[in-house]
Each structure stands twice: as structure tokens, then as C-alpha cells.
Amino acid sequence: MGIDYVPHTIESNQVSNQQKGEISGSTLNNTAEVHVDEITTLYAAYYFNDNFYGKAGVIQADVLTKEVLGTGGVYPNAEIDGMVFAVGYERDLNAGLFVRLEASYMDLDGVTVTNSSDTTKSVTVDGVQGYGAKLSIGKSF
Numbered sequence: 046m047g048i049d050y051v052p053h054t055i056e057s058n059q060v061s062n063q064q065k066g067e068i069s070g071s072t073l074n075n076t077a078e079v080h081v082d083e084i085t086t087l088y089a090a091y092y093f094n095d096n097f098y099g100k101a102g103v104i105q106a107d108v109l110t111k112e113v114l115g116t117g118g119v120y121p122n123a124e125i126d127g128m129v130f131a132v133g134y135e136r137d138l139n140a141g142l143f144v145r146l147e148a149s150y151m152d153l154d155g156v157t158v159t160n161s162s163d164t165t166k167s168v169t170v171d172g173v174q175g176y177g178a179k180l181s182i183g184k185s186f
Contacts, residue, residue: 049102051084054109064115073115080109086129100131104151108170110158118162125170127153137185145181150174 059078065071088102104127110120133147155171 046089047087049086049088055081055084059111075112075114077110077112077114080111081106081125082109083107088129088131096134096136098133098135100129100133100147100149102129103127104129104153106153108156110168114160116162118160118166120158120160120168123156123158125153125156125173127151127173141185143183143185145179145183147179147181149177149179151177 057079059076061074061076064073064075084104084106086102086104088100090098090100092098106125108123108125110122112120129149129151131147131149133145135143135145137143151174153173155169155173157167157169160166
């Protein structure tokens, strides 16, 4: 059993556009970006032998919306959940050190947030999947 925590925020690029206001006819400036924060994974590992292992877990993160909309509306922050699966190889080295190589697959659930000033407008994040690999060098205590 273990916990994996990402101590930094992942930030998207900022996007912007201009729209003509439906009622006022004036130009409205909009900017938006998304931050993913507090990425935490709870997992269980199973060692097939001394070196090879499999890992499965649940992942949770906060999705922070960062927008400035000409209408004054905002989108709320949300929590997103998912699953992670991994396989890896671990080898002990001298002086209590180890090296670990791992390949993983992550699949996050979808989430929909609705604009606070116009409930007919919403944003949906869905189909977030990814592959990863990591090399770790550590010391056993």
C-alpha cells in the first residue's frame, strides 16, 4: 500500500477571445486557464517475484478554473477522480539503494461545471487518459 502525491500544480496555457455582448453590443474580453492541483494517488502493489510488480490505484485531483469573463460569470472548481495501473521492475543496489523503472496508464472520470451567471453554458472535461513512465532511485530504510 502507498500514497503518491504531486507537490506542484499543473497549469494549462491561458486562452483568450473577444465576443460582442448580446445585450450591450460592446466587446467582451474573456481569458481562461485550468490548474490541476493536489494530485493524490492511493495504490496497492503486488510483487510477482523479487523484481517485477504490478500496481493499481485510485487518483484524485482538484481542477481549479482560472477565468476572467466579460460577462462577470465564473465556473466553479471541481474534483476529478480516476484509476491508475502500472507495471514495474525494481532492483536492489549496494548500500541500501534501489532503482525502479515503472510504466503506467491513467484514466480520469469526466466532470461538468456550469457558468454561475448563465446556466445554459457549461464546460465538460471527459476522456482524459495518459501513459507515463518513471525512473526512481532511492534508499531503503
